Amino acid sequence: MSKHNLLDAMIAQAKLSKKQTNKQQKIVETAIKMFAEKGYANTSTSEIAKAAQVAEGTIFRHYGTKDNLLLSVILPFLKESLPTIAEEVFTEVMSKNVVCFEDFLRALLKNRIAFIKENKEIFQIVIKEFLYNENLRNELLPYFSETIGHRLTKVIETYKQRGELVDIPNNIILRLMFTFIGGYFVSRFVLLPEISLMDEEAEIDTAIHFIMNGIKKQSQGG
Amino acid sequence: MSKHNLLDAMIAQAKLSKKQTNKQQKIVETAIKMFAEKGYANTSTSEIAKAAQVAEGTIFRHYGTKDNLLLSVILPFLKESLPTIAEEVFTEVMSKNVVCFEDFLRALLKNRIAFIKENKEIFQIVIKEFLYNENLRNELLPYFSETIGHRLTKVIETYKQRGELVDIPNNIILRLMFTFIGGYFVSRFVLLPEISLMDEEAEIDTAIHFIMNGIKKQSQGG
Amino acid sequence: MSKHNLLDAMIAQAKLSKKQTNKQQKIVETAIKMFAEKGYANTSTSEIAKAAQVAEGTIFRHYGTKDNLLLSVILPFLKESLPTIAEEVFTEVMSKNVVCFEDFLRALLKNRIAFIKENKEIFQIVIKEFLYNENLRNELLPYFSETIGHRLTKVIETYKQRGELVDIPNNIILRLMFTFIGGYFVSRFVLLPEISLMDEEAEIDTAIHFIMNGIKKQSQGG
């Protein structure tokens, strides 16, 4: 990771990504598959070149360095995950019939699961490199909390004032939700991508019920 | 990962670990630090040798391969995490005044947090390599579910029959708990090892309360 | 020797040998000299690289492994020694005025001596590695007996029926000839490459006379 400002990198990347050659697309597609499967560090540029049926030089002609290829893979995904989430996702989510926090949660989860499903491999890359690559982690973490965190906090505050949520500090609620939802995404899409205990609808319901009520048997009269 | 049977590796490792030279200890200590910091794939044996003030050959005299060094670091940790957890941990946890599921959870969390705190860096290595290294993942996963899973399921069943837990299948309760507790350990000890929002006691309480009750405001009269 | 089927290796090699870079030629030339001089096991790739004024990586870019470099050196030689000998050599030899077995022998020896002289160093490599490298030996031996052996046996049979050759089993005649001719080639081109007791013509005559008549003084009236 030589680019130390993720935002700059995103902007630069946006400019670059105007015209993509066939070869470029092939390279990125192949890199995504291989990074996801074996990890960035265990994938050599020559392997990528071979699999993409491209000369090794071509990779470097377009992306300069292997690090930069990783960014070119990750950034478009992040752009849709991080800054815009504050706008698009929340707008879309809120546009539905969101009457209670559970509805909000359901809409949010569905929206993000759909997104990750479409970008499953890149999600795997991001998660793996996020843990493995300290630089990347240090760059991404602030963005997460600043963008998604802020927006979610507002939502939580709203529903708390409606008396729907437990009366503990927002950032703690936030962290509890993150921990569980993050853990859920990781186990569902990275650790055990082929196992599913039930159909998706039921799985989401179970998750939401857990977030809202935990696993304690509710007293009958509740 | 050339050793394909984790159990065999553990046994072999137990035999080997008779006498450890000073240099061996230095090597393992250094390897732990560096693997935890930069990941296995990004740490070269020559770096380790230099940092441990040891000839590179010495590493290979004792551990044969870099893979094997990783195992020598991980296995003793796993031995205390996996098979024995079925006995020791549960025995210890149960020996406390465990009257309800919350008490059980509290005892379990405290026990495991203490263990991870003592082996923080190895835990980081295990988590990172668990995600990054498919072979390792494929070897560890079965052990996890077979040992910890089975035991926990029994406990869950016990408390469910006492009417303390929600009436959904055991394996789903198990997975919900794993997801949250796993996510908690990872975020607490790997992602954000320096940040703590509150003191540990309170943190555990919050976590347990979340697992049991979620974040919904309980109806007054409940 | 990772390639376990010599025939496959030959075919693969034939395909590869399309375009040879300058550097590639330099590498092979240098490798031939050094392998012949010091033996494969005693020649390091870095030595070869230095002597060939090439980066060590270049060797591996083209030949992948040191083993494969050895094959790339040996195979073209073997291709001309083994399978084709059945056709080309015998055809050429037979096309001469071959009226008796001695004529045949003379033509064969001349032909093969010329070939070995042109590839003296590779012949030295083959002989040395043939003895030193069990795998190579196991791969080559069958080819030898199947190709050259079969053809020679036919010739022997032909002349035996004309009453020119002693009446013992063909395979024994074959082995006696092999032993002497092989020993002759090895001592002439590998062991004592600089010593020659007489001019070549005379040497061949002596050898043939020995093969035909041994060293016993023929009875006058014979």
Place this chain on the structure above:
Amino acid sequence: MSKHNLLDAMIAQAKLSKKQTNKQQKIVETAIKMFAEKGYANTSTSEIAKAAQVAEGTIFRHYGTKDNLLLSVILPFLKESLPTIAEEVFTEVMSKNVVCFEDFLRALLKNRIAFIKENKEIFQIVIKEFLYNENLRNELLPYFSETIGHRLTKVIETYKQRGELVDIPNNIILRLMFTFIGGYFVSRFVLLPEISLMDEEAEIDTAIHFIMNGIKKQSQGG
């Protein structure tokens, strides 16, 4: 090969070999087996140590260097092959009922075959290293021609004057015999140690007949 004078080495070795520890014997025995099987260059001292159930240091305590271990293996064999052959072997051979050159040849072959059979593995080592190791070759060759060569030449001369042998220069007869007998020993004990076309007696007869008469059918009335 650091010792450049084989004779000195033999003398030094003779002095050393007074007291041999158990461990020393084990080391030499093991080294012989492994050198014969895989060649000197492909056998590591640690392998030998392990197989001989001896600490690696022990090898060097007794033999100083790996090269020297090779000499310690080879020299006793050579001592019995080279200088003494001039005396013992010829004495023994001549003591039999040696009436003609064929008898002499038969006695010589039997004697040497018995010797090689008893030291088959060392013979394999000597042959392989003789070809592979230029220094060794340069040291051994003179001894061969000076000792065995001289003695055999005398014998040849004797029988030639009796009119038993063909009338060509002695050194040429010598070389023809060497080529065939050497080739025979190598193919019989190194290349194809498990294959034998006939029983030994017959094999020797065939060889002698070939040396004496070649493969030409003798004219009936001869």
Place this chain on the structure above:
DNA sequence: TATGAATGAGGATTCATTCAT
């Protein structure tokens, strides 16, 4: 005498990167 831990130079091989075509 015997050990085996320790060494460090050297071995084969990989890999990101450059550059002439």
Place this chain on the structure above:
DNA sequence: CATGAATGAATCCTCATTCAT
């Protein structure tokens, strides 16, 4: 724009040898 030959530093690993015990 695309190629792929060439590079050489770096990687994991081997090995003969030394030395304190």
